[in-house]
Amino acid sequence: MTRYTPVEERIDALAHRLLSDSSTTGARARLVEFLVFGAKQAWACVFGALLLAVIVAARLWWPDDAALARNDLLVLAAVAIQAGMLLGRLESGRELWVIVLFHVVGTGMELFKTSVGSWSYEDGGVLHIGAVPLFSGFMYAAVGSYMVRVYRLFDLRFARYPLVWLTALVAGAIYVNFFTHHYVFDVRWFLIAAIVVVYARTAMHVRVFRSTFRMPVLLAFLLVALFIWIAENIATAAGAWIYPHQEAGWTLVPLTKLVAWYLLMMISVVLVTFVYPPKPPPQTREVSQSVV
Template identity: 70%
Template sequence: MAERSRRAFTPLEERIDAWAHDRLERLSSGGRMRTALLEFVVFVLKQAWACVFGAAMLALLVAARLWYPDDAALARSDALVLAAVGIQALMLAFRLESGRELWVILLFHVVGTVMEIFKTAVGSWQYGGEGLLWIGGVPLYTGFMYAAVGSYMVRVFRLFDLRFDRYPPRWATAILATAIYVNFFAHHYLPDARWVLLALVVLLYLRCTMHFRNHRARGWRRMPILAAFAGVAFFIWVAENIGTAAGAWIYPSQTDGWELVSAAKLVSWFLLMIISVVLVTFVYRPRGRDGAAR
């Protein structure tokens, strides 16, 4: 089963995995603290690699804000779209991403863009500037920001060989994810059900434990899956603050000047992340510690 997981790596991920194995094996007798520290470093590096698409998008947003000329013939937003397409094409060309995963990323791209069109129309947030590659009031690079979340999820599944105890039925998670998505639209006309949906997420995943390992030859680590969800939502919120500070989009409260995005948005990102998790589980079916699909 470990060999099957290994074959699922991209060529670069094979090298990352081999490097981790070599370093961990060499220092396995170097003392508990040293080994634990190295394993933590490997964990951070693999997490950083899982975030490569999102990090590239953030770098583009900041660079466009700082250095892209306002009077350029090509609008800033259009340049960001072309750059994002270029990054995605390079990742496929250099086999840094598999075609199987691309379908999930594209689906999340569409899911995010549809929501963006609606949300900007009702004034939840807005984008400045102008360009040709827009739909309604939404520049097309925004879909790549949602795709970055999907990209992270599929990479984490592979890099850490994720396994689960008591993972909820996929049909139940699909129904809940659909309800979450519908609420992002419906709460503008009906009572907001986000707190009810959050409670349902907690109830559904409360007994689920996630197992991961930094390398196929190392021991398993475990954590409550809800803790993992909360951690990912927090870092997405941090990225959102960087994006709004770079002027990629602004909320009504930031019209008169940038300020920290409300911590209440953490709930929104937590719920949106559940949608991406459910989409990924239909590509990488959740498995138990014994390797059997759940």
């Protein structure tokens, strides 16, 4: 696996020069690890952060009666961000495939969900399929971008990772349930239980700077789902889309949506394994520190 793109190699070399004299133990060492962790997370989120910033900026400053509809502006901006990521060598061509897959999977779900009234988008523009503006697929692609980038940046390894075919089976059932629960019994709580059973023993090893930290995968799923929920609140407040309960005025997205995002994390992880098969931690004497 290529750990860094060429641009990231240069950033990494600069960081090591700046931090080469930092202490390897004590409070200062822990502070360095914390700051590097934050910097890598921010770098992994760059696609989603830029897209969210454009969504907010378009709501604040783009005229409602402009010749170019706001939705079309967002589509063009999303394409420009994606092109910039590739041309700037911030993302590899290999990663683009999984991001495209996220785009396709997400757009398929958007078409169905808008048709049954789960949420809706602002009217206007020509760059859309049915009631779904094309920028919506890029929001799922942003999740995919984060997932593949964080995999590389932190050199993620997994102890006791479950059988890949089993995880794919659960992920497929989750995706199907996003559609079928509108017509038959909603089995999302059974699917949550299945995720817990499948991943109960799996630990993720995260390489930050000098240290490797160990975290239960189930906790990692929850933390990422929480951050997506926060971003979702910002996006809906900016009018990128609205839920039925927000039609009379914006209100907070219910915390129950965390369940949906938690289930989405399962699908996301399985899609990423198509590009980066999960690898076990190296058999060395290096001690991993637990985050819980």
